Amino acid sequence: MTVDLPAATSEPPAIDAASDPSSGAAIPPPRWRHRHLLDVDVLSWQDIELVMVTADSMKEVLARPIAKVPALRGHNVTILFYEASTRTRISFEVAAKNLAADVVNVAAATSSVTKGESLIDTIRTIEALGADTIVIRHPVSGAPYLAAETFGGSIVNGGDGWHAHPTQALLDLYTMREHLAGGSLAGRKVTIVGDILHSRVARSNIWTLTAAGVDLWLCGPPTLLRGFESWASRGAASGRRFTVTSDIDAALQDADIVMALRIQRERMAGGLLPSLREYAARYGLTSERLETVHPDAIVMHPGPMNEGVEIAPDVAAGSRSVITDQVANGVAIRMAILYLLAGGGRG
Amino acid sequence: MSATAIAGMAIGEVVADLEIAGAWAVDPASGRQGPADVLVADGILREVCWLEGDAAAGIDDGGVIVAPGLIDLHAHLREPGNEDAETIASGLAAAGHGGFTTVCAMPNTDPPLDDAAVLARLRAAVAASGSPVGVLAHGAVTVGRAGERLAALGELADGGVIGFSDDGAPVRTAAVLRSALLYAGGLGLPIVDHPEDVGLAEGAEASDGLIATVLGLRGVASAGEEAAVARDIAVLEDVLRDEPRARLHLTHVSTAGALRLIADAKGRGLPVTCDVTPHHVALSDEWLAGARRWAWEGSGDPWSDGALVAAPYATSLRVNPPLRSVTDAAACLTAVADGTADAIATDHAPHAVVDKDVEFGLAATGISGLETALGTVLAAVAAGRLGLGRALAALTIGPAAVLGQRLGRPVGLIEGAPADLVAFDRAESWTVTADTLVSRGRNTPLLGRSLPGRVLLTVAGGRLAYVAED
Numbered sequence: 087m088t089v090d091l092p093a094a095t096s097e098p099p100a101i102d103a104a105s106d107p108s109s110g111a112a113i114p115p116p117r118w119r120h121r122h123l124l125d126v127d128v129l130s131w132q133d134i135e136l137v138m139v140t141a142d143s144m145k146e147v148l149a150r151p152i153a154k155v156p157a158l159r160g161h162n163v164t165i166l167f168y169e170a171s172t173r174t175r176i177s178f179e180v181a182a183k184n185l186a187a188d189v190v191n192v193a194a195a196t197s198s199v200t201k202g203e204s205l206i207d208t209i210r211t212i213e214a215l216g217a218d219t220i221v222i223r224h225p226v227s228g229a230p231y232l233a234a235e236t237f238g239g240s241i242v243n244g245g246d247g248w249h250a251h252p253t254q255a256l257l258d259l260y261t262m263r264e265h266l267a268g269g270s271l272a273g274r275k276v277t278i279v280g281d282i283l284h285s286r287v288a289r290s291n292i293w294t295l296t297a298a299g300v301d302l303w304l305c306g307p308p309t310l311l312r313g314f315e316s317w318a319s320r321g322a323a324s325g326r327r328f329t330v331t332s333d334i335d336a337a338l339q340d341a342d343i344v345m346a347l348r349i350q351r352e353r354m355a356g357g358l359l360p361s362l363r364e365y366a367a368r369y370g371l372t373s374e375r376l377e378t379v380h381p382d383a384i385v386m387h388p389g390p391m392n393e394g395v396e397i398a399p400d401v402a403a404g405s406r407s408v409i410t411d412q413v414a415n416g417v418a419i420r421m422a423i424l425y426l427l428a429g430g431g432r433g
Numbered sequence: 434m435s436a437t438a439i440a441g442m443a444i445g446e447v448v449a450d451l452e453i454a455g456a457w458a459v460d461p462a463s464g465r466q467g468p469a470d471v472l473v474a475d476g477i478l479r480e481v482c483w484l485e486g487d488a489a490a491g492i493d494d495g496g497v498i499v500a501p502g503l504i505d506l507h508a509h510l511r512e513p514g515n516e517d518a519e520t521i522a523s524g525l526a527a528a529g530h531g532g533f534t535t536v537c538a539m540p541n542t543d544p545p546l547d548d549a550a551v552l553a554r555l556r557a558a559v560a561a562s563g564s565p566v567g568v569l570a571h572g573a574v575t576v577g578r579a580g581e582r583l584a585a586l587g588e589l590a591d592g593g594v595i596g597f598s599d600d601g602a603p604v605r606t607a608a609v610l611r612s613a614l615l616y617a618g619g620l621g622l623p624i625v626d627h628p629e630d631v632g633l634a635e636g637a638e639a640s641d642g643l644i645a646t647v648l649g650l651r652g653v654a655s656a657g658e659e660a661a662v663a664r665d666i667a668v669l670e671d672v673l674r675d676e677p678r679a680r681l682h683l684t685h686v687s688t689a690g691a692l693r694l695i696a697d698a699k700g701r702g703l704p705v706t707c708d709v710t711p712h713h714v715a716l717s718d719e720w721l722a723g724a725r726r727w728a729w730e731g732s733g734d735p736w737s738d739g740a741l742v743a744a745p746y747a748t749s750l751r752v753n754p755p756l757r758s759v760t761d762a763a764a765c766l767t768a769v770a771d772g773t774a775d776a777i778a779t780d781h782a783p784h785a786v787v788d789k790d791v792e793f794g795l796a797a798t799g800i801s802g803l804e805t806a807l808g809t810v811l812a813a814v815a816a817g818r819l820g821l822g823r824a825l826a827a828l829t830i831g832p833a834a835v836l837g838q839r840l841g842r843p844v845g846l847i848e849g850a851p852a853d854l855v856a857f858d859r860a861e862s863w864t865v866t867a868d869t870l871v872s873r874g875r876n877t878p879l880l881g882r883s884l885p886g887r888v889l890l891t892v893a894g895g896r897l898a899y900v901a902e903d
Binding site: 205314 | 638641642643645646647648649650651652734736737744745746787790791792793794795
């Protein structure tokens, strides 16, 4: 399955080019039936495959001398972030610009979440200013659903509270498949270590990775795993392998993929952790600790990293690390998502 | 029902002449129910004529029901201070529409009802509303509900409050609770506590469990409610040694564990009463994820059985205590059935649209409940989860027993007393919409849902409180 994208010079800049027989697409892509990307839980495996294959095409675009296609020319992508972010915001911006979209950046001060203009009013204003797609990041879980209720175009969830970070989970999946021989994740042991409780990355990855049939392990101090046993046990009933443990040695043993999550300083203030030093000593990914993983195992991190806390600098920069690949693939995945939501996958 | 004489009447007018013929009368006070003709004249319940033989033929408990007017132990009427959410007048109109003839107002207004002047203002607003629905007032336990100094409990008692509560928050410390139980006990009045451990509940958006975990909502453990209930009972037991009249009422109890503690305390003869809300009986945290099935139909995992039919994070579901698991909801239902819960109380918490049309975690907590309580409870009856008599008892004689003499009137279908009753039709459903609700607070997750038992008529103290338009 391939998705053909028009070259940078092709005219007209049709979003539907890929499904237009006259554009020369060899195989029409399956239907993309989602208006928004709010979470990965509603994506079928076929949807996920479509994102992956579309991202393959986007990677080809990125490899061109001029890494740009006019697929979204005239399309306004507004990036509305209520939380500080460098990597995700820039990744979406680069992705949108590579598709020739007009990009508007709105850095909403965090304070305006609790006072001043309501989210609904902000969305209405942005809509009136011509946005076709809004990428929203917000500190309150579920906020993108409120935006989607209000907005006439498409909402992409760029991370909401503890809830979801769908493009991260998709780029993680893409990166895992790229690095595993055969590309299949079924039965592979994937271990996510760190602050699971507060992690939207972990939550979205749980959906995609259980759908991919991995042997999923979540590991961290008990205070940062609270509630996840209930999620793991629902997986067990359907034959899925999903383990929640504080035993880092068991979690890393023979793992094919190890993902570290960021530990934030405010967890100490909240009484959830004694100290960063203690966390690093007990759960930090060091080269010694990684001696028991599968010989070809890869190490991932969604960033930003606290080197020396959840991951040792030599591991982050080591041969197992695919962290910079995650960043690069993030652009391709976000191009794919923006493209599909704008109509690129409609049959 | 011959409502022709009623049709042109204004709210508050004395019901001069009314006959409800061939209804199913339910009188929880006498324990009797059956086919009856009910006659009201000059505001007095003249006769409940129980029918037998041919006259009773074809009349069953699936049609028009006549019962004593409903009593709500827990309603937020918002005036003074939050009149955009509710006023005394709109709240009492909502009560009438819901079949309630007495509501107990909570004191967390702005300013709070912590002195006699605010109480006088409440009474004036009730009189001005023209509604015949009775309003009983709770006073605050502490000045400004701040949890530190005792409010003017004696002065408020002299003014006729029915008890004291810092509801919206628990009585902050065990030390203040001990003083309050002692002092209020001396006045013959209960402390009505909102059982919550504020440390565990800080920032809580949902109840701990699968739903909160998957949705990334800050969960509060059931232990937060249970720890508070255990504290309250322990303090009560201590206080009773000095003040045998001390009494504790625990409101909106929502967890199986808290109900076990209360059942145990009752079993030991302690003067503890409690209520549960219709939403903690009939809804569960599955709704947060987008399920819309009754709690007794739920599995606890709406992702696995295709139960997700609505968008997640509806702010109409943000309430404190949060909607709990299907197991907790089942325990609340059982508590109503077995009497561990003395009453069903609405915790009617209307909010203005601007306080709910925001992100879930920023939304005001509360559900507008006076108008949907009866229908929600009748849904449990229709599902065979609760007997009709027991359901109506929890809305009438149950709360009346909690109030005792403070209610100021007998409860039941009592011939010769001022007519105080509700008539509703179990065979007729109605759809909850912004237009069918008369409360200013349309913040209910039941919007768009059809509920059984449309209220036809509410008569409070012999006067008209509500009549259906057609």
